[in-house]
Amino acid sequence: MSEIVIAGIGQTSVGEHWDISLRELAFHAVQAAMRDAEGLQPQALYVGNMLAPNLSRQAHLGVLLADFCGLKGIEAATLEAGGASGGAALRQGYLAVASGYVQTALVVGVEKFTDQIGSEIDSAMATITDSDFEAVQGLTPTAQAALLMRRYMHEFDVPNGGFSGFALNAHAHAVGNKSAMFQKLIKLETYQNADVVSDPLNIFDIAPFADGAAAVLITRTDLLPPNFPHPLVRIAGSASATDTLALHDRHDPLWFQSADLSAARALQQAGIQVHDLSLFEYYDAYSIYAALSLEACHLAERGQGWRFDLDASRMPCATMGGLKARGNPGGASGVYQAVEATLQLRGSAGVLQVSQAKYALIQCLGGPASTAVSHVLQRLN
Amino acid sequence: MKDKTERSSPTLLKPDFPVGIVGYGAYVPRYRLPAKEVARIWTGGVGGLPIKEKSVPGMDEDVVTMSIEAARNAMARARVDPTGIRAVWVGSESHPYAVKPTSTIVAEAIGAVPNTQAADWEFACKAGTEAMVAAVGLVGSRMGHYALAIGMDTAQGKPGDALEYTAAAGGAAYLLGPADESLAIIQSSYSYVTDTPDFWRREYQRYPEHGQRFTGEPAYFKHISEAGRAMMEANGTSASDYKWAVFHQPNIKFPQRVAAMLGFSKEQIEPGLLVPVIGNTYAGSAMIGLSAVLDIAEPGDRILMVSFGSGAGSDAFDLLVTAHIHERRTLAPSTRDYIARRTEIDYATYVRMRGVLATR
Numbered sequence: 001m002s003e004i005v006i007a008g009i010g011q012t013s014v015g016e017h018w019d020i021s022l023r024e025l026a027f028h029a030v031q032a033a034m035r036d037a038e039g040l041q042p043q044a045l046y047v048g049n050m051l052a053p054n055l056s057r058q059a060h061l062g063v064l065l066a067d068f069c070g071l072k073g074i075e076a077a078t079l080e081a082g083g084a085s086g087g088a089a090l091r092q093g094y095l096a097v098a099s100g101y102v103q104t105a106l107v108v109g110v111e112k113f114t115d116q117i118g119s120e121i122d123s124a125m126a127t128i129t130d131s132d133f134e135a136v137q138g139l140t141p142t143a144q145a146a147l148l149m150r151r152y153m154h155e156f157d158v159p160n161g162g163f164s165g166f167a168l169n170a171h172a173h174a175v176g177n178k179s180a181m182f183q184k185l186i187k188l189e190t191y192q193n194a195d196v197v198s199d200p201l202n203i204f205d206i207a208p209f210a211d212g213a214a215a216v217l218i219t220r221t222d223l224l225p226p227n228f229p230h231p232l233v234r235i236a237g238s239a240s241a242t243d244t245l246a247l248h249d250r251h252d253p254l255w256f257q258s259a260d261l262s263a264a265r266a267l268q269q270a271g272i273q274v275h276d277l278s279l280f281e282y283y284d285a286y287s288i289y290a291a292l293s294l295e296a297c298h299l300a301e302r303g304q305g306w307r308f309d310l311d312a313s314r315m316p317c318a319t320m321g322g323l324k325a326r327g328n329p330g331g332a333s334g335v336y337q338a339v340e341a342t343l344q345l346r347g348s349a350g351v352l353q354v355s356q357a358k359y360a361l362i363q364c365l366g367g368p369a370s371t372a373v374s375h376v377l378q379r380l381n
Numbered sequence: 382m383k384d385k386t387e388r389s390s391p392t393l394l395k396p397d398f399p400v401g402i403v404g405y406g407a408y409v410p411r412y413r414l415p416a417k418e419v420a421r422i423w424t425g426g427v428g429g430l431p432i433k434e435k436s437v438p439g440m441d442e443d444v445v446t447m448s449i450e451a452a453r454n455a456m457a458r459a460r461v462d463p464t465g466i467r468a469v470w471v472g473s474e475s476h477p478y479a480v481k482p483t484s485t486i487v488a489e490a491i492g493a494v495p496n497t498q499a500a501d502w503e504f505a506c507k508a509g510t511e512a513m514v515a516a517v518g519l520v521g522s523r524m525g526h527y528a529l530a531i532g533m534d535t536a537q538g539k540p541g542d543a544l545e546y547t548a549a550a551g552g553a554a555y556l557l558g559p560a561d562e563s564l565a566i567i568q569s570s571y572s573y574v575t576d577t578p579d580f581w582r583r584e585y586q587r588y589p590e591h592g593q594r595f596t597g598e599p600a601y602f603k604h605i606s607e608a609g610r611a612m613m614e615a616n617g618t619s620a621s622d623y624k625w626a627v628f629h630q631p632n633i634k635f636p637q638r639v640a641a642m643l644g645f646s647k648e649q650i651e652p653g654l655l656v657p658v659i660g661n662t663y664a665g666s667a668m669i670g671l672s673a674v675l676d677i678a679e680p681g682d683r684i685l686m687v688s689f690g691s692g693a694g695s696d697a698f699d700l701l702v703t704a705h706i707h708e709r710r711t712l713a714p715s716t717r718d719y720i721a722r723r724t725e726i727d728y729a730t731y732v733r734m735r736g737v738l739a740t741r
Contacts, residue, residue, distance in 0.1 A: 117593045
């Protein structure tokens with residue numbers, strides 16, 4: 001039986017690419033993915049992007065990138081689901097190939113933050129909240145995360161500094177990732193002494209917004225060229241789910257229901273249990289979101305997700321640095337996760353290699369899990 | 382005609398006729414606003430401070446009066462007849478008039494009129510060193526015997542903006558003339574510019590805007606390090622060949638880091654690093670750093686100065702101190718004398734003095 005696989009991957013480094021435009025950034029990732037896939041030609045291009053119409057005054061990215069990448073004529077469109085845009089584009093690519101209507105789909109996630117500065121970025125980010133009821137009050141995604149974290153600390157008696165494990169783990173892994181924004185270890189004291197951004201979130205609880213593009217080429221095994229050079233990575237499960245858009249509409253704001261639903265559906269489709277996973281790329285735009293994701297995906301007990309100890313024998317997470325240390329390239333994050341998990345499952349993650357990696361769960365969130373997109377990737381023998 | 386100088390690089394700026402600094406003078410207004418005062422108003426006192434305190438001009442001071450003070454100090458040290466001056470050039474981003482030169486007023490005040498060039502220069506924080514390079518050209522081509530170049534500012538920082546902590550007032554004046562009359566010879570200079578929109582103020586705008594983190598790597602660090610590196614490469618020198626180094630200083634960290642990038646030690650930049658105690662004097666910043674170094678330099682000391690102006694560019698200068706330094710530097714107040722003359726003010730006094738409170 002033919003399987004749906006990720007045949008090619010590409011990524012740019014994540015950082016402040018002041019001298020590279022949105023289209024060029026995407027092009028670099030696309031070019032790398034197409035080379036990696038031994039020249040497979042896509043019939044469709046799905047773009048994951050969150051803020052280009054706001055920050056770059058550029059919508060219509062499908063045709064922009066198809067044209068710029070020399071793919072004029074193919075189907076192309078943008079998928080937007082806040083921070084889950086990359087995952088939404090990946091799922092669209094998967095659905096297209098799975099449906100049989102498209103043989104090979106190109107998925108590119110791209111975000112360009114540095115076209116704007118300061119309050120322009122905050123204003124743009126606020127558009128992913130409920131504009132009429134949240135943004136209008138001045139709420140930004142960061143303030144929203146701070147409110148959730150304060151509530152969580154109150155409910156579950158978390159001491160100050162309790163979330164340090166996420167940043168320490170992320171930075172430790174980013175040291176081995178040449179595409180990461182911060183390839184530098186941090187000490188516990190650094191975390192403890194960090195400036196507060198939005199109480200109780202300090203600067204190390206928040207992933208830095210950055211420019212970046214990542215791309216994957218999705219196809220069927222029967223379409224691969226002979227002697228395909230990479231170990232095959234199958235998309236074994238794909239699911240997306242929603243919660244309320246506004247945080248205040250939730251009965252239990254400390255439970256990321258869409259994260260739970262989408263992960264459960266993806267795992268079910270893959271036919272595995274959560275403890276069969278070799279690694280989990282969670283969406284750590286804020287440390288509190290990583291903790292809530294671990295709980296929602298049943299990798300930690302309710303109220304215990306924050307106890308993320310660097311030395312404990314737990315599931316490897318943020319294995320290439322996560323959003324915190326690799327950088328948070330907005331709507332590209334979900335595609336970066338796919339690239340990174342593919343590297344792990346191919347056995348090509350170098351010093352960051354998770355041994356015997358067979359199944360990876362990748363999950364990206366839009367807002368406080370207002371949208372969650374989950375994929376299970378599997379190494380085929 | 383055969384080139385008389387040995388030109389090690391086609392991009393190095395070096396006159397056929399050697400030029401130097403005949404006299405120099407600094408000026409810093411007496412008022413100081415501690416950075417913690419700004420933090421008290423805007424952040425509740427929370428967060429790091431980029432400097433200790435900044436200088437603030439008095440209510441009757443502007444770039445004209447301050448330039449005259451510095452120019453008089455430069456003339457006192459130079460001890461030359463002001464009618465020999467063929468150019469008075471003032472670089473600033475706070476000229477009091479949009480149309481009408483600062484420089485004619487300064488020229489008149491020091492007795493350099495009427496047989497002189499007079500013009501105001503604009504290149505953000507390197508307007509003053511741009512005037513210096515031009516003055517080297519004027520004297521070095523023997524079009525004129527002396528030329529006066531001034532970098533002076535009463536810099537504007539929007540209330541609450543990061544720049545309000547540092548935007549300060551002060552600067553320095555340099556009378557350039559033949560090398561054999563000089564207390565420091567300008568051995569060569571090198572300029573590095575690109576179109577880089579890191580910081581700007583459009584006409585009729587009261588306060589400048591900036592690109593936040595974009596002002597660092599692609600602007601300040603790139604231009605200063607490229608200019609310094611190219612200058613040293615063309616001269617076949619390295620950091621250890623210089624006794625002192627001065628860099629544009631918008632805050633404490635930037636000049637320290639760019640110095641390290643170019644191989645200079647903390648000791649080499651210490652005498653010229655004035656930003657902790659006077660703030661960022663913009664067009665005056667690197668030039669007043671140099672005046673503080675000349676206040677303590679000894680004959681034979683080699684000095685590297687690199688300015689930075691947003692927009693963006695850097696001028697690098699290679700200077701050699703001569704024996705004339707001893708007899709001249711005591712003829713006017715030193716830079717540190719001005720820094721020591723200090724009256725602390727609070728934020729309320731500051732906004733009144735700077736005209737931030739609009740009363741009509």
